[in-house]
Amino acid sequence: MSTSRPRPSFPAKLGKTAATAATSASIVSATSSKKILKPAATRLGKTEVPVRAEGLGLDSQVVRHKMVLKLQEQGITDPRVILAMGRIERHRFLDSALVNQAYEDTSLPIGYGQTISKPGVVSRMMELLLQAPSMLKKPSTQGQAKLGRILEIGTGCGYQAALLGQIASEVYSMERVRGLHDKARENLRPLSLPNVHLLLGDGMVGYPKGAPYAAIISAAGGDALPQAWLDQLALYGRLVAPMVAHGTQQALLVVDHTPQGFVHTVLEAVHFVPLKSGLA
């Protein structure tokens, strides 16, 4: 790529007023209260003691490690994704009756007819985001650099938002169901992630005040790509979303914003909950 080409302008700074002012979406910091999360391992001299998921006899660190090994067997290689998947405790985002299944590669109900996505698909999508043209322009930092600002459509219980917070400088995550938006806020509070911002609003219109985004990711699948997402994607940015590709079958869609225009790539079949307009 020519060195004379102007560098992309993201992560663009979001002014204080833009970050706090709410338009159609109301914004909440996921971390407004004080830190109460225990560290993943408590050091006792030289011994690391894994934290146990309360009341279940589940050694969460060990089962999470097994999950990460399986993800690697499935082809996930990016160290940033592997680190994030090992760090964020999925069982904390689930109702107690489902905690035993937290580290299986399966989607699970989170209420309101919605689901937490499969770890395999979540890590695949994060890996795709990290291969955005903006990241490939910086070969010296490959495998280490964080993405700029990300827009996530479909907060759900907040699991993926927490993961994205590990691989990006800022995360704006939108949810249309108030009950889930509130649940995600509760789930994320103890993690104290100051760069993860939750928005109650219709993700189909995006969040223009945070634009342009280095990456946009949707956890809900529609029939067509909302124009707002393309409008809000930075040059050299990447969008990853499930979309109906052939008939009724959903597939992962990747859209890269290049100087020549938007380049669309359709990947493997996936199954996500539907993208719906308006607030619920």
Ligand code: SAH
């Ligand atoms: N990110 C979640 C997955 C949640 S499922 C995880 O970590 O596993 C997808 C979510 O998208 C649902 O909660 C659904 O309510 C939400 N959704 C669907 N259409 C939406 C829209 N237009 N705007 C915002 N959220 C939407």
